[in-house]
Amino acid sequence: MKRVGIMGYGNLGRGVECALKHSRDMKLKAVFTRRNPDSIDVKTEGVSVVSAADADKWQGEIDVMILCGGSATDLRGQSVEYGGMFNIVDSFDSHGDIVRHFKDVDRAAVNGGKLAVISAGWDPGLFSLARVYGQAVLPEGQSQTFWGKGLSQGHSDAIRRIDGVVDARQYTIPLEEAVKKAREGKASHLTAGEKHRRQCFVVAREGADRDRIRAEIISMPNYFVDYETIVEFITEAELVRDHSSMAHGGFVIRTGRSGWELQEKNVIEYKLDLESNPEFTGSVLTAVARAVCVMAGEGQRGCRSMLDIPPSYLLPQTREELLSSIM
Amino acid sequence: MKRVGIMGYGNLGRGVECALKHSRDMKLKAVFTRRNPDSIDVKTEGVSVVSAADADKWQGEIDVMILCGGSATDLRGQSVEYGGMFNIVDSFDSHGDIVRHFKDVDRAAVNGGKLAVISAGWDPGLFSLARVYGQAVLPEGQSQTFWGKGLSQGHSDAIRRIDGVVDARQYTIPLEEAVKKAREGKASHLTAGEKHRRQCFVVAREGADRDRIRAEIISMPNYFVDYETIVEFITEAELVRDHSSMAHGGFVIRTGRSGWELQEKNVIEYKLDLESNPEFTGSVLTAVARAVCVMAGEGQRGCRSMLDIPPSYLLPQTREELLSSIM
Numbered sequence: 001m002k003r004v005g006i007m008g009y010g011n012l013g014r015g016v017e018c019a020l021k022h023s024r025d026m027k028l029k030a031v032f033t034r035r036n037p038d039s040i041d042v043k044t045e046g047v048s049v050v051s052a053a054d055a056d057k058w059q060g061e062i063d064v065m066i067l068c069g070g071s072a073t074d075l076r077g078q079s080v081e082y083g084g085m086f087n088i089v090d091s092f093d094s095h096g097d098i099v100r101h102f103k104d105v106d107r108a109a110v111n112g113g114k115l116a117v118i119s120a121g122w123d124p125g126l127f128s129l130a131r132v133y134g135q136a137v138l139p140e141g142q143s144q145t146f147w148g149k150g151l152s153q154g155h156s157d158a159i160r161r162i163d164g165v166v167d168a169r170q171y172t173i174p175l176e177e178a179v180k181k182a183r184e185g186k187a188s189h190l191t192a193g194e195k196h197r198r199q200c201f202v203v204a205r206e207g208a209d210r211d212r213i214r215a216e217i218i219s220m221p222n223y224f225v226d227y228e229t230i231v232e233f234i235t236e237a238e239l240v241r242d243h244s245s246m247a248h249g250g251f252v253i254r255t256g257r258s259g260w261e262l263q264e265k266n267v268i269e270y271k272l273d274l275e276s277n278p279e280f281t282g283s284v285l286t287a288v289a290r291a292v293c294v295m296a297g298e299g300q301r302g303c304r305s306m307l308d309i310p311p312s313y314l315l316p317q318t319r320e321e322l323l324s325s326i327m
Numbered sequence: 328m329k330r331v332g333i334m335g336y337g338n339l340g341r342g343v344e345c346a347l348k349h350s351r352d353m354k355l356k357a358v359f360t361r362r363n364p365d366s367i368d369v370k371t372e373g374v375s376v377v378s379a380a381d382a383d384k385w386q387g388e389i390d391v392m393i394l395c396g397g398s399a400t401d402l403r404g405q406s407v408e409y410g411g412m413f414n415i416v417d418s419f420d421s422h423g424d425i426v427r428h429f430k431d432v433d434r435a436a437v438n439g440g441k442l443a444v445i446s447a448g449w450d451p452g453l454f455s456l457a458r459v460y461g462q463a464v465l466p467e468g469q470s471q472t473f474w475g476k477g478l479s480q481g482h483s484d485a486i487r488r489i490d491g492v493v494d495a496r497q498y499t500i501p502l503e504e505a506v507k508k509a510r511e512g513k514a515s516h517l518t519a520g521e522k523h524r525r526q527c528f529v530v531a532r533e534g535a536d537r538d539r540i541r542a543e544i545i546s547m548p549n550y551f552v553d554y555e556t557i558v559e560f561i562t563e564a565e566l567v568r569d570h571s572s573m574a575h576g577g578f579v580i581r582t583g584r585s586g587w588e589l590q591e592k593n594v595i596e597y598k599l600d601l602e603s604n605p606e607f608t609g610s611v612l613t614a615v616a617r618a619v620c621v622m623a624g625e626g627q628r629g630c631r632s633m634l635d636i637p638p639s640y641l642l643p644q645t646r647e648e649l650l651s652s653i654m
Binding site for chain 2: 015017018019021022023043095098099102119124126128129131132133135136137138139140143258259260262264265266267268269270271272273274275276279280282283284287290305306307308309310311312314315319320322323324326327
C-alpha cells in the first residue's frame with residue numbers, strides 16, 4: 001500500500017483525496033497546508049493535517065507527494081522545494097514555461113535522489129498523450145486542440161479585476177465550424193480565437209456602468225479581444241444557482257494522410273466530457289503517482305512527464321492481467 | 328537511420344512501406360516473402376526482395392523486422408521464428424490468444440537476445456491504450472469498444488465459404504442506441520451483438536438459391552446468429568465499384584464516476600475514422616518499430632506490448648522538443 005501526501009487542500013487536493021478513497025493500492029497518509037492545520041477538515045479518517053513548513057519531517061512517511069497548488073503562484077517554487085525531499089507529481093500547466101520548470105525540478109530531484117513527474121492532468125497530460133500518439137501514427141498531418149464547453153478560471157479572474165465587477169464566470173466554447181475544418185484537416189491556419197467563443201456571465205455592482213464593463217471585457221488583450229465574446233449580466237443569486245458547476249472538457253483532433261502519395265485521410269479524435277474538472281484531474285494525478293512509485297522503485301531519478309511513463313505503470317494490474325483482460 | 332525489414336508483402340506490408348517512405352529516421356532495407364521474390368514488385372527504389380527462407384542471412388542488416396502476416400495462419404509461428412533472429416513487431420490480434428503468444432515470443436526473444444513488441448495496431452494497440460488510460464484515470468467505470476463502420480475480413484471470408492457465393496463483403500456497424508447507453512455508463516450488460524449490426528453484400532452464382540444463402544448467413548454461429556444481420560445481393564461489378572474501400576474505424580468509450588460518493592460522471596471517447604485500415608495499421612507498426620529500436624538500445628530483451636512503451640519513444644523528437652512543442 002503506497003503512502004501518499006497531498007500538498008494543498010483546495011478543489012484539486014480534495015479531488016485527489018476522492019481518487020485515493022477509490023484506489024486499492026494507495027492511501028492518503030497526510031495533507032500538508034500553508035493554512036493553520038487546525039482549520040482544515042479532511043474527509044478521510046485517520047489522516048494527519050500538517051503545516052507545510054514541517055513537510056521535511058515526513059520524508060520517511062510519504063512514498064509520493066501530490067502537489068495540488070496552482071501553476072500561476074505555487075508550483076514553480078513548490079515543485080523545486082519538495083521535489084528534492086519527496087517523489088512528487090505536479091499539474092504545472094503554463095505551456096510556455098514547461099521546459100524551464102522541467103529543468104529546475106530535474107535538478108532538484110537529481111540532487112535529492114528523487115523522481116518527479118510534472119505537468120500531469122488532462123491538458124497538459126492526457127491531451128499531450130493524444131497529440132503524441134496522433135503525431136506518431138499520422139506524422140503527415142495536424143493536431144488541433146479544442147477546450148470546452150467549460151469554465152476558465154483564468155478568464156473569470158480577469159473579468160473580476162475590472163472595476164464594478166462583483167463576480168464573474170467565463171465559459172470557453174468550441175466553434176462547430178472550426179471543429180468541422182479540423183476533422184477535414186483544414187484548420188492549421190486557425191487561431192485559438194477562430195476556434196473558440198467566450199461566454200461571460202457577470203455580476204455588476206449596483207449602479208456600475210455596464211456598457212463600460214462590457215467594453216473593457218471584449219477589448220481586453222490576450223484574454224478576449226481576439227475572440228467572439230458574449231457578455232451577459234446576471235444577479236449574484238443567478239450566478240450561484242446556475243454557474244457553480246465544475247464541468248469541463250475538450251478534444252484533440254489529429255487529421256493525417258497515409259498512402260504512397262498521401263492520398264487517404266485518417267482522423268483520430270480524443271474527447272473528454274467531465275462533470276468535475278478537479279476530481280478528474282485529481283484522478284489523473286493519482287494514477288501518475290502510482291507510476292512514479294514504480295519508476296522510482298526501478299531506480300529512476302530526476303524529472304519526467306507523462307510522455308515518459310509506460311501506460312501499464314498507471315494501473316495496479318500485472319502485465320498478464322492486462323494482456324488477458326484489457327489488451 | 329534505422330534499417331527496417333518487412334516480412335510479408337500484402338496490404339499491410341504495403342501499408343508499412345508507405346509509412347516508411349514518409350519517415351525521416353527509418354528506411355526500408357528489404358522485403359521478405361514466401362512467394363517467388365522475382366514475382367514481387369516493391370514501390371521503394373533500391374530495396375531487396377528476399378525469400379523468407381533466407382531471412383537468417385540478413386541478421387546484421389536489419390535493425391527491426393515488421394511482420395505483416397495474418398494472425399490466423401502466420402504470426403503464431405513467424406513471430407517465434409523471427410523473434411529469435413531479429414527485433415520484431417507484429418500485429419497479432421486474436422485477443423483470446425495473446426497471453427500464450429506473448430509467452431512463446433518472449434522465450435524466443437530472450438533466447439535470441441532480441442526485443443519483440445506483439446499486438447501492435449489499433450485493436451489491439453491504440454484501443455488497448457485507450458482502455459488502459461481510461462481505466463487508470465476513471466477506475467470506477469466501464470469501457471465499451473465499438474467497431475466500424477468498416478469491412479470485416481473474417482466475416483467476409485465466412486460468407487465466401489457458403490456454397491453458391493462468388494464473393495462477399497461484410498460491414499460491421501455500431502448501433503446508435505448502444506453508443507448512447509455506453510456514454511451514459513449503462514452498457515455493461517450489452518453483448519457485441521447488441522452493440523453492432525452486420526451488413527452483408529453478396530455476389531451469388533447464377534441460379535443459386537438466394538433464400539438458402541441468406542438463411543445460412545443469418546444463422547451462422549459466432550459470426551452472425553447473435554446479430555441483426557442484413558443481406559443484400561449485388562452483382563460482381565457493383566461489388567468492385569462500391570465495396571473496394573479499405574475504410575474502417577471504431578471507438579472506445581470509458582464512462583466513469585468521480586467524487587467522494589462517485590456522484591459525478593466523466594466520459595472519455597477515443598475515436599478512429601480511417602480511409603485506409605492497412606495503411607493506418609502499417610503506420611502504427613512503423614512508429615512501434617521506432618520505439619523497439621530505442622528500447623533494444625537500452626538493453627531491453629524479450630517480449631513487450633504497446634502498454635510497455637513510453638509514448639515519447641514513438642516519435643523521433645528529443646524530450647525537450649516534445650516538452651516545448653507538443654506537451
